[in-house]
Structure formats: C-alpha cells, structure tokens
Amino acid sequence: MKLRNRHLLLLWMLVCSGTTEAIEPISTSIAVGVAAALTGFLATHQNIFCYIRECCRPEWISFNRTGLQTDLENKLFGQHIASRIILKAVNGFMSNDNPKKPLVLSLHGWTGTGKNFVSKLIAENIYKEGMDSSFVHVFTSTLHFPHSSQNATYKSQLQQWIKGNVSNCERSMFIFDEMDKMHPGLIDSIKPYLDYYDKLDGVSYRKSMFIFLSNAGGESIIETALNFWIAGRDREEIELKDLEKALSLSVFNNDKSGFFHTSLIDKHLVDFFVPFLPLEQKHVEQCVMAEMKARELEPDRDVAEKVAGDLHYFPKSDRAFSTKGCKAIQSKLDYYL
Ligand SMILES: Nc1ncnc2c1ncn2[C@@H]1O[C@H](COP(=O)(O)OP(=O)(O)OP(=O)(O)O)[C@@H](O)[C@H]1O
Ligand SMILES: [Mg+2]
Numbered sequence: 001m002k003l004r005n006r007h008l009l010l011l012w013m014l015v016c017s018g019t020t021e022a023i024e025p026i027s028t029s030i031a032v033g034v035a036a037a038l039t040g041f042l043a044t045h046q047n048i049f050c051y052i053r054e055c056c057r058p059e060w061i062s063f064n065r066t067g068l069q070t071d072l073e074n075k076l077f078g079q080h081i082a083s084r085i086i087l088k089a090v091n092g093f094m095s096n097d098n099p100k101k102p103l104v105l106s107l108h109g110w111t112g113t114g115k116n117f118v119s120k121l122i123a124e125n126i127y128k129e130g131m132d133s134s135f136v137h138v139f140t141s142t143l144h145f146p147h148s149s150q151n152a153t154y155k156s157q158l159q160q161w162i163k164g165n166v167s168n169c170e171r172s173m174f175i176f177d178e179m180d181k182m183h184p185g186l187i188d189s190i191k192p193y194l195d196y197y198d199k200l201d202g203v204s205y206r207k208s209m210f211i212f213l214s215n216a217g218g219e220s221i222i223e224t225a226l227n228f229w230i231a232g233r234d235r236e237e238i239e240l241k242d243l244e245k246a247l248s249l250s251v252f253n254n255d256k257s258g259f260f261h262t263s264l265i266d267k268h269l270v271d272f273f274v275p276f277l278p279l280e281q282k283h284v285e286q287c288v289m290a291e292m293k294a295r296e297l298e299p300d301r302d303v304a305e306k307v308a309g310d311l312h313y314f315p316k317s318d319r320a321f322s323t324k325g326c327k328a329i330q331s332k333l334d335y336y337l
Pocket of ligand 1: 077
C-alpha cells in the first residue's frame with residue numbers, strides 16, 4: 001500500500017508541474033523501481049517459504065559423500081561389491097555439474113539383501129528429507145501398474161509424471177521397484193528420459209537419478225557365491241567380474257525377464273548393474289543388532305544369535321545363505337524380546 005501511495009503522489013506532482021515530457025522517463029523509472037521492489041519481496045517471501053518447506057534448492061538437496069560412505073560401511077552388511085559401485089557411481093554423478101545423462105542404476109539380488117535399504121541410504125545422503133522428500137518417487141510395478149490391459153494409460157501417466165516432476169526439480173530421484181515384473185512396453189516408455197538428450201520438450205533429465213530394483217539374476221549371483229563358499233574361499237574375494245557373466249546369462253539373455261525384453265540393455269542406458277550377494281548368518285546377526293540399536297535397546301549378541309539361528313538357510317546341509325536375507329527380522333525380534 002505504501003508503495004502504491006508513493007507512486008500516485010509522484011504522478012500527481014508531475015501532472016501539477018505540467019512537465020509532460022518528464023512523465024515518461026520518470027514513470028519508467030518508477031515502474032523499474034516497483035518491479036525491483038516486487039522481485040525483492042517475492043525473493044524474500046520465497047526464501048522464507050524455502051526455509052520452512054522443502055524446495056528444490058541446495059539447502060534441501062546436497063550430496064553428503066562422507067555420509068554415504070559411512071552409512072555403506074556401517075549399516076549395509078555383506079555387500080562389498082554393491083557398496084563400492086554405488087559410492088563411486090553416486091559420487092561421480094553428484095559431483096558433476098553437467099552430466100551427459102541421468103544416472104541409471106540397476107540393483108539385482110535375492111530377497112532381503114538390501115536393495116530397498118541401499119536406495120534409502122542414497123536418498124538420505126542427498127535429500128534432507130530422505131525418502132520423505134517430495135523429489136523422491138517410488139513406483140512398485142504390482143502396486144502402481146497392476147493391469148497390463150491398462151498399459152496405454154499407465155504409459156502416458158508415467159511419462160507425464162516424470163516430466164512434471166523433473167520440470168519441478170531437475171535433481172529428482174525415481175525408484176522403480178519390482179522392475180522384473182514391469183511390462184516391457186512400460187519400461188520402453190521411460191527410455192527417452194534415460195538417454196543422452198540435452199533436452200526433451202524443453203526439459204533436461206540429465207541431473208535426475210533412476211534406480212531399478214529387481215530379483216532378476218538373484219539365482220545366478222547365489223550360484224557364484226555358493227561356489228566360493230564350497231571352495232572355502234572368502235566372500236570378499238568375489239569380484240564384479242565373477243558375477244557379470246552369470247548375470248548377463250541369466251538376465252540379459254533370459255526371455256522370461258520382462259525387464260530385459262526392452263532395449264535398455266542394447267542402448268546402454270543402464271550405467272551400473274549392481275549385484276547383491278545372499279546374506280550369511282553372521283550378516284543376519286548384524287541386522288538384528290542394528291535393529292536393536294534402532295529401537296534404542298542394548299544390543300544383545302545372544303539374542304541376535306538366537307534370532308538369526310532360528311531362521312531358514314540354504315542349502316539345508318550347509319546353511320550357507322539366509323532364505324529371506326534380513327527380511328522379517330523385525331517381527332522375529334519382537335518374539336524373542
Ligand atoms: N545387506 C543388508 N545390510 C543391512 N540391513 C539389511 C541388508 N539387507 C536387508 N537389510 C534389512 O532388511 C530390511 C529388508 O531389506 P530390503 O527391503 O532392502 O530387501 P530387498 O533386497 O529390497 O528385498 P526384495 O527383493 O524382497 O525386495 C531392510 O530394511 C534392512 O533393515
Ligand atoms: Mg525390495
């Protein structure tokens with residue numbers, strides 16, 4: 001109001017003085033002043049807004065490299081290969097201000113080995129709000145795209161959704177769970193967003209991150225891990241190259257896997273395939289100890305051994321790997337406490 005009154009007063013003074021030629025430059029400068037004041041007001045308003053609520057700005061989105069490294073070292077058990085790849089991939093991508101394409105990670109492995117868990121760790125070390133961030137989006141095939149008869153609708157919704165979210169914030173993260181159960185046509189519909197385009201319809205997707213989770217290849221990873229176990233070799237001796245061949249045979253050439261019917265592979269749109277190893281009893285014990293800590297209980301090794309010892313392992317004779325990984329230990333722990 002104050003601003004408006006001053007504006008009117010100045011105009012009135014000019015009209016009274018009769019200097020009409022002077023009106024134009026002076027009114028222009030007033031307009032500039034008003035615009036500047038308005039911009040300042042909006043910027044302050046926006047700053048206050050972003051102080052309180054999550055915005056697509058560095059205060060809310062910034063990568064904590066040491067945080068991710070510490071979390072991977074201390075919280076993720078038995079996944080030396082996945083830890084290494086993820087830290088390198090995310091660090092490289094987040095420290096690049098001008099990436100050529102979005103980061104696409106594909107996490108593979110047996111149930112309960114930490115694929116969702118790792119996605120959460122990544123989100124927590126990028127977004128202040130972690131998985132609750134409005135820039136982190138999770139899709140689960142069986143939940144969000146259950147009926148293949150509606151694929152055409154899903155396709156356009158998914159494309160609109162991705163476009164809308166990336167237009168809103170270029171540092172968006174998309175997690176696709178149960179990727180192996182997703183219809184190939186639907187996967188193909190997100191392909192353009194993963195590619196090396198500068199912009200698509202005016203939107204750049206190059207700073208977004210896509211994480212695909214699946215059990216595809218889990219059995220072949222187990223086979224390799226079991227061979228090391230039987231040979232009495234250390235688990236940490238397993239290298240990515242030991243798993244790559246098995247993964248490619250069982251996943252990339254498997255015509256039952258919906259994921260790999262698509263051209264994601266031939267087009268090299270996935271930047272990293274990340275294998276998750278099956279978990280041993282000692283890792284399950286670590287998960288139980290972590291769960292006790294999370295509940296602010298005094299970690300008790302005896303309880304952890306009991307909980308882990310009563311779970312199922314395979315092959316039955318060796319009890320090498322946990323059938324459900326670290327899944328369901330939360331409810332099991334309730335029973336033992
Ligand atoms: N390697 C691990 N290190 C630490 N905790 C783990 C690990 N694996 C699983 N967990 C724990 O078990 C829970 C379930 O694991 P998660 O949901 O990540 O499994 P998943 O690999 O996604 O399995 P699925 O293929 O069935 O979806 C996690 O929330 C975490 O608490
Ligand atoms: Mg999962």
